[in-house]
Amino acid sequence: MATALISEMATNARAASRVLAGMTSPRKADAVLAMAQAIRRHATAILAANATDLAQAAQSGLSEAMLDRLALDGQRIETMAAGVEAVASLRDPVGMIIDETIRPNGLHMARIRIPVGVIGIIYESRPNVTADTAALCVKSGNAVILRGGSEAAASNAAIHEAVVAGLVTAGAPEKAVQRVVTTDRAAVGAMLAAQGQIDLIIPRGGKGLTSRVEAESRVPVLAHLDGICHIYIHASADPDMAAAISVNAKMRRTSVCGAAETLLIDADFPAAPVIAAMIDAGCEVRGDANIAKLDPRVVPARDADWGTEFVGPVCSARTVAGIEDAMAHIAHYGSGHTDAILTQDQSAADRFLASVDSAIVMHNASTQFADGGEFGLGAEIGIATGRLHARGPVALEGLTTYKWIVRGNGQIRP
């Protein structure tokens, strides 16, 4: 039954995607603006639905953090609508010419950006994902099938209703944004099995969700399972900058995937002030024997502390013998998300940036910048650590592909 449901939704999505692919950039922008306006217009209904979800969630004993993620108020709805509006004004990648050439036989070859087609979003908790991802998909000419968590079912339904009302107002196909109504977990399995019907799956949620999607999906996935980000403090790093960036990279927000988990510190670097600054900022530092000597508050690190995403005010810290040692540690324990070197030595920086095999590599900057908005993409549908299609922060361009357009005047191949 779940398979038949998803198959029918995907067929409708494909038809809608063909209409979207033919819409001009201004028409797509108008549709997204109409979605934002409809979200504002539907605010009362969305808040009522959210109250239902919150009451249900409180009864079922959801944690405070989860309740906070779920909760909406007038301000959050306005933020959601404003976020959708911001997407409307982003530059549309569809129709862009990637490259073109004229062959000796006169054939004109061009690669043109087109939408991917049908996107599946599987997400948890935050109802704003319903609006954000719908806006990004429609703006890039893609149809989307949304599958949110059961804990936010009423909120997601109300937001989805607003989004569809906006699409209809703007004359865009209402099946451009569909929501899987059933909370049956088999629907997720059916989405993951829909090879050829859904073109791309993007999970938005915790590690449990992402690992299930990555393990099961027959549809290509854009995701990151872990964000095990490293800060390597080179011997020639500026000590004040090293302390400031380390504290920011971990403590600005400890729950984001770009939060640093491990400090790798050259044996020759005067590390005590950095360690003290981390601990003074409220971070538990789990250090190796050398680090432990620097501050009595350091907790001894165990093997499991390398390669752990702490998702909280905890970090590990290790002394390294130099850049090669640091890069070997990152290659072994990293997750290919974001890794930074702090140094005043340009050649060390260049070596690190060239050799570390992560989606994002940084020099003298906080790993917390790993975010589509900060990268100038205007938004973000996720961060990908896979190696193909799109890496790092993914926004509109990552939701497009290309086709080859060949123009001739009668050429036949000899």
Place this chain on the structure above:
Amino acid sequence: MATALISEMATNARAASRVLAGMTSPRKADAVLAMAQAIRRHATAILAANATDLAQAAQSGLSEAMLDRLALDGQRIETMAAGVEAVASLRDPVGMIIDETIRPNGLHMARIRIPVGVIGIIYESRPNVTADTAALCVKSGNAVILRGGSEAAASNAAIHEAVVAGLVTAGAPEKAVQRVVTTDRAAVGAMLAAQGQIDLIIPRGGKGLTSRVEAESRVPVLAHLDGICHIYIHASADPDMAAAISVNAKMRRTSVCGAAETLLIDADFPAAPVIAAMIDAGCEVRGDANIAKLDPRVVPARDADWGTEFVGPVCSARTVAGIEDAMAHIAHYGSGHTDAILTQDQSAADRFLASVDSAIVMHNASTQFADGGEFGLGAEIGIATGRLHARGPVALEGLTTYKWIVRGNGQIRP
């Protein structure tokens, strides 16, 4: 056992890929040139190995066509070596800056092309694939694991030995090109299961191989299962051009994936000369009732003739009521490979090129041009009909991905 073998090879490949990723373009080109020279130097050994394969194949009753694909001679070895040399001189995409920007906070963001990493090639029959794919992978900084068919085992082993000798001569890592020695089919399964160890699988062979790879692989795949290419002859097509392109698109080589399978002909177009030209050129035309009236030699088409890749001198031909009807037929029966419109009406051409959702769309040109060499890519590792990463002819750029390089001077995120 197969899993352990592939895992060990993939670990070695990863290490080699890190070395390759750090090699300059001239050094990679030198390594590929050394491979070509070694192939020439090893010609006698390669021919002896090929004789063994041919004797074995003749005994096991391989078809003439298969024997021809398998057979090498001095000329074919020279062609193979020259093909490898041609790859050496291609422009290296690695290190190219895709785009860059400076953010208001001073962070410099750049996307830089890097190699994908570890490529798996699974192929059949043609021993030249061993040399061609090794050259493309090394030139683009990737390590490759080659798994050829058992019928060409001795030939592939001898060519692989030459390739490795070339790598060693040039000081490149010998594990950059590894060959799966066992002919155990479980080794293919282990490659397809090596998610995270092999980054990309490219099958090169018949439909049986490709469909197995697409159905089973946990590793991303670049491939095309079918090449069901259409020629739509619009009412305003030039009649002589229509006949010339139709005959070329089908008959130049009927076995290639870019060969046309179906002619869709506007009811208003004078189709008789095109049908006659096809039949005169030796093509069996299976037509609908309207087409059958045009020439007594037309065979009645059955339902199965739409959406069939004939791989021989046969095509189907159907009358359509106009461009919408033609595009609906292609959407239903096509394989997203290559589809062409023939017309003198620019607006009809633009509509077709924009709306038909295939990797390659053409106007007034033969579908037989669907080839990396003809597209100016210098070579081709395959043609992909999937929607992500790379579409159409895939060459060096399709074997690369990118990373984000962020350069700062102490920025922390507010």
